[in-house]
Amino acid sequence: MKKTLWLLLALLPGWAWADPLTLTGQVVEAGSLRPLAGISVFVVERDDLYAITLSEGMFTLVLPEPGIYHLSAMGLGYAKPEPVTVQTGSGAPLRIVLKAEAQVLPEVVIKEDRDPVRVGKISLEGRQMEAVAGTQGDPLKGLQSMPGVAVGNDASSNPAIRGSAPRDNLYYLDFMPVAYMFHFGGLTSILPADMVDDFNLYLAAFGPQFGDAMGGVIDTVQRNPRTDRVGVKLNLGMYESDVLIEGPTVEGQSFFLSGRRSYIDFLMNKVRDKISNDQVEIREFPAFYDYQFKYLVDLDERNQIAFHLMGANDWMKIIIPPTSDAAINDPGIGGNLESDQLFDNQGITWRTRLEGGGANRFALGHLHTGTGFVIGGGDYLDIQANDYFIRDEATLHPGKGHELLVGGLVSRWSNTVNFNIGAPPGGDFVAGSLYGTAPKAQRSLDLTGNAWNLYLRDRWQASPRTALIVGVRAATDSYINQVLTEPRLGAEYRLTPSTVLTAGWGYYHQIPQGHEIVDGLGNPNLNYQRAEHRVIGLEQDFGNGWTSKLEGYEKLLRDLPVPDATLNYVNGGSGRIRGMDWLLKRDGAEWNGWLSLTRATSQRTNAATGESFKFSYDQPWIATLVGTWKIDEQWTLGAKWRYHAGSPITPVVGTTTDPGTGQVLPVYGPIGSEILPDYHRLDLRLDRDIAHSTYNIKWYLEILNLYNRKNIGGYRYTAGYASREPSYELPILPSFGIQAEF
Structure with missing residues (x-):
């Protein structure tokens, strides 16, 4: 990736002539002032007089005699700048500032270091x-x-x-x-x-x-915090802003602290009464915040400890008037609708480089999550969950060609659950339901338990062409109290230096959702959901920046929770997913991008009824084209076009009347029996990167849905289901963002 730079010479404190014939200084990046390592600094008149900058950007040049010299600098991907004149014995400190042109979008698939396995x-x-x-x-x-x-x-x-x-x-x-x-x-x-x-x-x-x-x-x-100096970044977006402070504290230690808050609620709350109507009354616009803190300590060359704090919170409040279409159709939802979701995470991670090229990672942490929900005339749900965990993982090389991954996790969890609420709809296996007609339950539960897992994987490079992956995972949670041992296998075969065949297979499981398994709403005796994954792939490097990744796959699902009149839920559902994905990518100096294609089907079956139907996320065709063009050193133009076939929905095909209440009730068609119109949208993006000697300014402008396609995301039914109106996705919409780095 080619870059162009220009050279600035600033007389700043901290760099000096160690003696009349020795020149020391530092090379840094314009704007961010990050030290640049690996840059060659040399005397123009004598190409044998040069130095390479070290990790902190420092360099030392030994000169043969006093006098005036012309310095220049160069590095991989940088253009040669204009020479800078310096004089020996001046005593002036020296800092060289390199300015690079805007970055282009690099290749997409670029890293295999954290996990060498390629499949899937x-x-x-x-x-x-x-x-x-x-x-x-x-x-x-x-x-x-x-x-x-x-x-x-x-x-x-x-x-x-x-x-x-x-x-x-x-x-x-x-x-x-x-x-x-x-x-x-x-x-x-x-x-x-x-x-x-x-x-x-x-x-x-x-x-x-x-x-x-x-x-x-x-x-x-x-990413890790910067270690050269304290820096500040400010971001202003269309509906949120954030600030980041980072830098070193003492030698071998550094930190970052970031906070972000949406502000559209502050702006829109002033006009909420004008926006509210007979269908919905807005009390608090959706708002959120999040924060991240990381403190990094390098104990020595082999050991690094990090302290982590992070969290997020989302909340909103609206009122659904009893005269609105939604409340007339389902009186149970009329009234307040409030939600509040949050999590806070505290942890310590310790990374160690072992002898023989191995490594160990250790984590000790606490995760707190909270969910609050109010609906209708006072129905509520409140969940406070705490999970304390220890995780450890070692990467070892016990023999020739073998990379052994061994690890596990132990956790202690406690949940406080309080609710007085109607049972949620039956999920994927119910055509539709009304909240107001659902049976209600009230509980105050204090739940505690333990969970653990152990895993082992051996990646064996059996030959220069062949790698075999054998793994196993054993896990349990005391709530279900069943130990599952699941094998997972993989293989890689290099047909040619630029062609690789891959394959993977394994068993997987997942605990049901909370409302499906908690007493009062679900069935505490449910078992795990199970899945089998099968994948086969072909990777090709065509050269000149062109690569391809093609994979075919199948997922077989079983023991999915389905509604039951007596037990609320039973493990009676299954599913089959089949598809093929293709990623064609081009990485170049001036333009790059990728084309991704998916052809797939996703189906579910209820064993109790024998009914099979398309899953709600079944989009048989998905195509995305992404491109980025570097116009010059400051300007970059990008575009993305996305298409997918319409998603399945369940329509209302008629009505009936409750003889006791007189309420009009919907009659639903078969699950997923109607398909929405196909979706497509074009987005454009323009970036500019302006680097100054002591700060950077970056901004972008996007236009979403450039040709204003009216994509239908669903339908809203009028009172009594007399008619329906389409609900449209985003119209043409500008978006912007600006970042200042000091």
Whole structure:
């Protein structure tokens, strides 16, 4: 990736001539003032007089005699700057500032270091994904441009991975579990854009170190704090802003502290009465905040300890008037509708480099989650959950060609659950239901238990062409009190230096959702949900920056909870997901991007009724085209076009009347029997990066849904189900963001 720089010479304190013939100084980056290592500083008149900057950007040049010299600098990917004149014996401190042109979007699949296994995985860097058009600078929102990923609507970026629901995913951050990764189920992620170092997206057949989930895994790593000086970043977006402070404290120790708060509620609350209508009355606009703190201590060359604090909170409050269409159709929801969701995470991680190239990771932490919900005339739900955990994982090399991964987790959990609420609808296996007609239950529960898991994986490089992966995971939770031992296998075969075949297989399980398994609403005697993953793939490097990844897959699901008239739920559901994903990518100096295609089907079957139907996230065709063009050293233009076939919905096909209350009740058609119109949308993005000697300014402008496609996300029924009106996704909408770094 080619960069252009210019050279500034600043006379600043801290750098001096150690003696008349020795020149010392520092090379830093314009704007951020980060030290630049590996830069060659040399005398123009004597190309044999040069020095290479070290880790803190420092260099020392030994000169043969006093006089005037002309200095220049160069490094890989940098253009040669104009020479700078210096004079020996002047006593002036020296700092060289290098200015680089704007970055372009690098290649998408770039890292295999944290987990060498290739099957079912895409490895990404945060800075790559935050530049994708339509993401508003949020790297995790860029996941929806990857193959095999579906989303429910424009307001949600929570990924449904290869035919599973978003609730079937697992999220990790810096080796520790996280309650959720997206505000309001998908509006934006809980991490500011430039806090994400990289993340691995596991689409299927993931290894035994992850569990327990039937969908996918998003394993995210935050970057480390800067170590050269204290710096500040300010971000202002369309509906939120954040501030980041980071830098060193003492030698070998550094920190960052970040906080973010949405502010659209402050702006809109002043006009909420004008926005409210006879269908909904807004009391508090949706709002959120999140925070991250990391303190890093380098104990020695082999040991590093990090202290972590992070959390998030989302809340909103509206009133559904009793005369609104929604309340007339379902009187049980008329009144207040409030939600409050939060989590706080505290932890310590310890990383150790072992002899022989191995490593060990240890985590000790506490995760608190809270969920509050009020609906109708005072029905409520309040859950406060605490999980204390210890996790350890070692990577060893016991023999030639073997990489052994061994680890486990022990946790102690306690949940306080209070509710007086109607039973939630039967989920995926019910055509539709009304909250007001659901039986109500009231409970105050204090639940405690233990959970543990152990896992082992051996990746054996059997030959220069062949790698075999054998793993096993044993896990249990005292709530269900059953130990499951699940094998997981994989293989990689290099047909040619540029062609690799991959395959993966494994068993997986997942605990049912809370309302399905808690006393009063669900069935405490439910068993685990189970899944089998099968994947086969082909990776190809065509050269000149072109690569391809093709995978076919099948997921078989069983023991899914389905409604039961006597026990509330039983393990009577199954599912089959089949599909193929293709990612074609081009990485270049001036333009790059990718095309992702998915062809898949996702089906569920209720054994009790014999009914089979399309899953709500079944989008048989998904296509995404992403491109980025570097116009010049400051300007970058990007675009993303996304298409997917319409999602299935369950329509109201008629009505009946309750003879006791006179309420008009809907008659639903078969589950998933209507398909929404196809969805497509084009987003554009323009970035500018302005680097000054002591600060950087970056801004972007996006236009979402450029050609104003009226995508239908569902339908809203009028009172008595007399008619229905389409609910549209986002119209054409501008978005912006600006970042200042000091």
